[in-house]
Amino acid sequence: MSRIIVVSGFSGSGKGSIIEKLLENNVDIWLSVSDTDRERRNATDRYTFITSDEFQSNLKKGSYIEYNRYGNHFYGSPRKPILEKIKSGYTVLLEIDIWGKRQIEQDLDLKRLEVEIISVFVAIDANTLKSRLLGRGDCENEIQKRMQIAREEARCIGEYDYVLINYELSDTVRRLESMICGKSISSDDFDSDLFREEIVALLGNDGKE
Ligand code: 5GP
Secondary structure, three states: OOEEEEEEEOOOOOHHHHHHHHHHHOOOEEEOOEEEOOOOOOOOOOEEEOOHHHHHHHHHHOOEEEEEEEOOEEEEEEHHHHHHHHHOOOEEEEEOOHHHHHHHHHOHHHHHOOOEEEEEEEEOOHHHHHHHHHHOOOOHHHHHHHHHHHHHHHOOHHHOOEEEEOOOHHHHHHHHHHHHOOOOOOOOOOOHHHHHHHHHHHHHHHHOO
16 A cells, blocks of 8 residues: 655654655655745755745645645645655655645545555654754744744644654654554653643743733
């Protein structure tokens, strides 16, 4: 059966590094490269960077299998290459957020192809998240915005098949590989309410609902 692995996680949870390692060891996994109209952050940023006008035009043409607006920018997964790779027998990996995951689960092409969808959420505690975002060099305003979004995302973690708390990269990759190979792995316990309270505390008054 063909498969899509959806990997979501807080921005700064380390999911990019996890995916990089995973791809190094598994040639039958194909990573979908999203379009975005945000600025390039660094040389390892894995997107096709397009203008906002180009994004909106692609959106109108129905070129995206899913898309979302995150902060001030749009991100979308091109439909055509995903369907082609699935038909060629690859396991397709999508690094997208919860709103994208919901669209993937409803997609009629994927239902018709009887694609199995497995979803994984990469989490981390609030303090580690903040220090990773700081270490990445994002500006204060951007960090605040991303932490606010993480607080919202934490509400939805229960919708995922697996939650992996990413304290040790190699361990997280090993567990994800086992899961993809069909071995049973246990999902980590993540206290979303505590995480959300910690984010509010870290944001100070700005974080109050
Ligand atoms: P970043 O700007 O940190 O690279 O990504 C911001 C957020 O957008 C992350 O949560 C990432 O998973 C999500 N994202 C990246 N590409 C896509 C996409 O094509 N679709 C959706 N729905 N989310 C995406």
